Amino acid sequence: MSAEYAGPEHAGPEAAAREDGARPRAGRARDAAASKQALLRAAQELFGQKGFERTTIREIGERAGVDAALIARYFGNKAELYVAAVVAEDNAARGPAEFRGLAQITDTLVGRSDERGPGPIIQALIRSDTSPEIRVAARDRIAGRIVEPLAEDMAAQHVDRARLRAEIAVSALYGITLGRSLGWFEEIRSVPRAELVALVTEALTTLTLPPGDAGGAGETGEAGTGAG
């Protein structure tokens, strides 16, 4: 099996969400907002699966059903499109307290990578082929959205070295996510998501629990920091 994540097929350039408040202009063939959205969506998918360099703008245009030259018009260039994809990916992650508690985080990250592949954010992190701006953008997203809330929860429970432990936990989590979605090994790829999440949560809970609670690591379902 290829390391490139094979995800569900995309729909066409329709179904674009119009967030700029423009009136619908129903049934219009020429729709800049829709084209832009289709490009962004295709970019999210392809960048998320193959990374920056390996994805060509022609490919993005083809998947979006739109001429690739429009990328330059709407996003400036390929790198800026990547940043836009990172931002979009991050915005899509704002669930209702989606990232609260280690078990939640694990389940969300694993689930998302199961459905859509690694995603542009982590691709930007693990590859050196992106510009510094892209990496900084991606890093800030993860730090602010996952690491910091987790570290705060832990600090509130008087965990020593909370920030460091949170960083380690998140890094480990991304390694596991990568190993699964890229098919590094056999079992981690085929194990049901729930079982994987349980095992991972169990292990990482050791890192995130307050000093005295180490013995309770066995209960994986509700384990973690501040789940609830």
Add this chain to the structure above:
Amino acid sequence: MSAEYAGPEHAGPEAAAREDGARPRAGRARDAAASKQALLRAAQELFGQKGFERTTIREIGERAGVDAALIARYFGNKAELYVAAVVAEDNAARGPAEFRGLAQITDTLVGRSDERGPGPIIQALIRSDTSPEIRVAARDRIAGRIVEPLAEDMAAQHVDRARLRAEIAVSALYGITLGRSLGWFEEIRSVPRAELVALVTEALTTLTLPPGDAGGAGETGEAGTGAG
């Protein structure tokens, strides 16, 4: 009294390991084995730092002090050179029981990435820009060298789901290694290696210990599976 044929050692691509059984041909300026070795070494460094696509053969030749066209002559093409780099990296890792016990594994992997960057093997794993052959080669190396011994140790201690747990632990470990060497977050990058290894080993030990021993996860120094 100076016998001339003990000629001055020229800096650059000397110190080649001659495995083809050719006679030494002392002091020869034109030395295919040395050139090949220099290319391989440069390839290990550059592929390990930047990955496959981002590294150009001209760059490798420049670092090796050798014309890049020799890559085609000695290795066939760029992809085969990558495979050679993976094999060389793997062979370099055969220390005396270097990968025995989780603490050992953690220390070795972190240490190596601290010194030399991620390395070509993990680069091949995390990126999709390499050919399937390269990925398979890299995957086999890690599976055979790290995951399987670890899983066997665990199985010998009657750990349930040993193989899966070993895969998870190794994946997590690579995530941490990546996070540190690529500088994802602040503290994981700057923390002393010993402290990081202790924390990581502590957490992963939960995964690798037999069912009843979960309480002993605190002793990080000797923790792990079959250390010593």
Add this chain to the structure above:
DNA sequence: GGTCGATGTCATCAGATGATGACAACCGGA
């Protein structure tokens, strides 16, 4: 000294890629 294979150097090709600008098609309003 001469020959020949091994080794190294160089120029160049073909393909891919990101970017750009000219041009065409479309739409809404005057």
Add this chain to the structure above:
DNA sequence: TCCGGTTGTCATCATCTGATGACATCGACC
């Protein structure tokens, strides 16, 4: 209907990259 801006299409450029082959240089052997 006519006009001007918007949107989409296309051809093309400059660059980079891996690969290839011709040629030069070296060293061993006769």
